Amino acid sequence: MATPATTTPTTPSGKAVPAWRGGFGRLWTAAVVSRFGDSLRTAALPLLAASLTDDPLLIASVTACGYLPWLLFGLLGGAVADRVDQRRAMWAVDLVRGALMAAFAVAxxxxxxxxxxxxxxxxxxxxxGTLFDNAATALLPSLVPTETLAAANARLMTGQQLAGGLLAAPLVPALLLAGPAVPYAADAATYVLAALLIASLRTGAPERPPRPAGSTLRAEMAEGLAVLRADRSLRWLCTATTLCNIGMGALVATLVVLVTDGLHAGNAGYAALLTAFAAGGVAGGFLARRLAERTGRVRAVFLAGTVQTGCLVLLGTVPVLEVSIGAMVVFGSMGTVWNVQQTTLMQERAPDGMLGRIAAAFRTLAVAGTPLGAVLGGAAAAGWGPLSPALVAAALFALAVASLAPLIN
Structure with missing residues (x-):
């Protein structure tokens, strides 16, 4: 993978860290701005859905529909990301998404x-997003030296959690008071700003090995799947992440039901849990690299999943707002630890010119269970009560942790 020819800064302890110059600072800013807007939308959308229907299954279907395209277009998005200029693809996608959000705000x-x-x-x-996310994963290694990838991923995820949860989520109730369309108009504006920042990057033409004559997108997608299947660490990590995503689908799709019907905490309680999750995510960004240095990346993922399982049990058995807030803080911190190690492992192990396809194969398989989880969570809430989706998620996380056992030696 191409890396920028810049001097790598270090911390006082001698650890390499990504330089803010050379494009990483602008990519970081674009990611943080975009996450801020997205968090306004994702926090407001379930509340809007709940105001339109009292059917938990229909509310959960909104979340499920937001993941379904990964099953249909995820592999294609990765293959395209490995063919095109990732920077141009990203800013073009953000402009289109900004236009869609502006139209929705008007509606x-x-x-x-x-x-x-x-x-x-x-x-x-x-x-x-299938094209944007795969392109973003493939673009980062061209902006920072390889030895700083883990730190760069941690900074990106920490900044996104800070903007998306600690800054955006608490604003949602106030913005909704200003008008039901305000969160969606703000999201549209952040897409446009992020597109301008990404367009300002000067990364040069992507360096890729030449494609074989007559190579097709279908063959290239199959190649990405084959490489993922052949890599033992990525294969088992993908299995574990898929199980976790089923659980996350069940939890996220019904979180508003858990808060309003299980905790009786209303919109303010919903915002508090989202903020707690984001605060934990920020803390996890600072913890991720240190934990991996002590235990190794795979063991760090194993530990994170174990702790998250316990947090979900608390959410499903102790219907007290303060306990739920504490559980979400820890749950969010361990989620960032998991995500940093997962993304860094993909970037480190992917062959040149294949990161987009491998990331797409990983994400497509991992996300495949999320719509199922969302529907499962809605059905559990309707049949067994508002706390039950958290326990369903706990069981799936426990299975995910157990699936990592082949990598622990």
Missing amino acids: VALGHAAIALLLVLAFALTTL
Whole structure:
């Protein structure tokens, strides 16, 4: 992979860290700005859905529809990301998403919101995101030296959690008071700003080995799957992440139901849990590299998943707002630890010119269970009560941790 020809800064302890110059600072800013807007939307959308219907299954379907495009277009997005200029693909996608969000904000302001419209919006944004996310994963190694990838991923995820949870989530109730369309208009503006920042990057043409004559997108997608399957560490990590994503789908899709019906905490309680999760995510960004240095990346993932399982048990058995807030702080911190190690392992182990496809194969397989989890969570909440999806998620996380056992030696 190409790396920038810049001097790598270090911490006082001698650890290499990514330089803010050379493009990483602008990519970081774009990612943080975009996450801020996305968090406004993702926090407001379930509340909007809950105001349109009292059916938990329909509310959960909005979340499920937001993941479904990964099953249909995820592999294609990765193959395209390995063919095109990733920077151009990213800013173009963000401009389109900004236009979609602006149109949705107008529809909400005019009182034309409906569950069907929410489903279409979630599907369209995620379809575009299959290209954007794979391109972003493949672009980062061209902006920072290889030895700083873990630190760069940690900084990106920490900044996103800080902006998305600690800054955005608490603003949602106030923005909704200003008008039901305000969170969505703000999200549209952040997409445009992020597109401008990414367009300003000067990364040069991507360095890739030449493709064989007559190579097709289908063959290149299959190659990404084959490389993922052949890599033992990535294969088992993908299995564990898939199980966790089923559990996350069940939890996230019904979190508003858990808060409003299980904890009786209302919109303020919902915002508090989202903020707690984000605060934990920020802390996890500072912890991720240190934990990996002590235990290794795979063991750090194993530990994170074990702790998250315990947090989910608390959410599903102790219907007390303060306990749930504490559980979400720890749950969020361990989630960042998991994600940093997972992304860094992919970037370190991917052959040149294949990171987009490997990331796409990993994400497609991992995300495949999330729509199932969302529907499962909605059905559990409808049949067994608002706390049950957290226990369903705990069981799936426990299975995920057990699936990592072949890598622990």
